[in-house]
Amino acid sequence: MATTFDLISPDFLTITRNNEWHLDAFNVPNELYNVQVWDTGVIYFSPKNNASEQEQAFVFSSAIHGNETAPIEICTDIINDLVSNTLAIKHPVLFIYGNPAAINISERFVEENLNRLFSGRHTKADPESNAALPFENKECERAAKLEEYVTRFFELHPQAERTHYDLHTAIRDSAHEKFAVYPFIHGKPWKKQQFEILRAMGVTTFLLMEKAATTFSYYSSNEHKANSFTVELGKVRPFGENDQTKFASAKQTLINLLKGTHFDGESFDATNYQIMTVFREINKTDESFELSFADNVANFTEFKKGQELAKEKGEAIVANEDGEAIVFPNAHVAIGQRALLTVLPTDISNNLV
Numbered sequence: 001m002a003t004t005f006d007l008i009s010p011d012f013l014t015i016t017r018n019n020e021w022h023l024d025a026f027n028v029p030n031e032l033y034n035v036q037v038w039d040t041g042v043i044y045f046s047p048k049n050n051a052s053e054q055e056q057a058f059v060f061s062s063a064i065h066g067n068e069t070a071p072i073e074i075c076t077d078i079i080n081d082l083v084s085n086t087l088a089i090k091h092p093v094l095f096i097y098g099n100p101a102a103i104n105i106s107e108r109f110v111e112e113n114l115n116r117l118f119s120g121r122h123t124k125a126d127p128e129s130n131a132a133l134p135f136e137n138k139e140c141e142r143a144a145k146l147e148e149y150v151t152r153f154f155e156l157h158p159q160a161e162r163t164h165y166d167l168h169t170a171i172r173d174s175a176h177e178k179f180a181v182y183p184f185i186h187g188k189p190w191k192k193q194q195f196e197i198l199r200a201m202g203v204t205t206f207l208l209m210e211k212a213a214t215t216f217s218y219y220s221s222n223e224h225k226a227n228s229f230t231v232e233l234g235k236v237r238p239f240g241e242n243d244q245t246k247f248a249s250a251k252q253t254l255i256n257l258l259k260g261t262h263f264d265g266e267s268f269d270a271t272n273y274q275i276m277t278v279f280r281e282i283n284k285t286d287e288s289f290e291l292s293f294a295d296n297v298a299n300f301t302e303f304k305k306g307q308e309l310a311k312e313k314g315e316a317i318v319a320n321e322d323g324e325a326i327v328f329p330n331a332h333v334a335i336g337q338r339a340l341l342t343v344l345p346t347d348i349s350n351n352l353v
């Protein structure tokens, strides 16, 4: 019988990179886990003979943007430890490397930003017949497949609490090195336990979204009622240039979750956090859109009321409030997409559970 290492050789990341858009599914023999490769970049581990598998189910995704390498390295280390049985876990986990072809060209995406294609945005309907049109590009097809895999995973563990951390790194420096996007949860309470888990990862800055989005984390939150976050763990750097010490607590916390560590939401203390709400989403509507500040201006830099943030069609877009802070500025997005968020501190004490 083939051993695990025969089938996943030299490692799952390499197999993924060698099969950019598709890999036939196969099972991997393993002593401790049911291990199944569902597609390129998609690998499932479920502990054998373990009742705890129904308590929690985790999705850890990376490489939704191909050049964000630190999360890929974190997930690769954990996958390798699971494959070699040097790590014992209690809960099932689905790992996803989102965009292998974009990893190979060290770019955010190939044709279209994968993280704008979820919640059905991957598929367009014929305006006359309403029938689904063929996918416009491979990223659209991949987004549809990733939705299917996440659905399949959660359906395999119907009793489990669902959690999805979509791991990223940001294009710019950040005044708060690590931060997380809490997707819009439609007025439901924010979870203290999740804040505490993310704090253990080194994340104490949160951006609460105010509306539905086409991101992966909003998809799993809204569609599957998962505890979902886009987690920004640092700055984009090429493979080999990530300072592993900066990611150690994030990696260890992900491992601890899989091992069954319980995080106590009751230790939540708002003074440990910087919690922001989106004040404005500024979309690019014209090719003339340009930012009015330099590339080295960090995320969460505050602007004064009236200070220019961007320019489009010769018109200045200015801060409306003192303290409006910029996040994810990017003039190079497609027309119609978010080019900049501004955020303000908020108090969430009346809607926490």
Ligand SMILES: O=C(O)CCC(=O)N[C@@H](CCC(=O)O)C(=O)O
Binding pocket: 065, 115, 168, 169, 170, 171, 172, 181, 215, 217, 230, 327, 328, 329, 330
């Ligand atoms: O640094 C940047 O400008 C982008 C980093 C990144 O990829 N962020 C995600 C956030 C997704 C969300 O809003 O939940 C993205 O833009 O897709």
Ligand SMILES: [Zn+2]
Binding pocket: 064, 065, 068, 168, 169
């Ligand atoms: Zn990203």
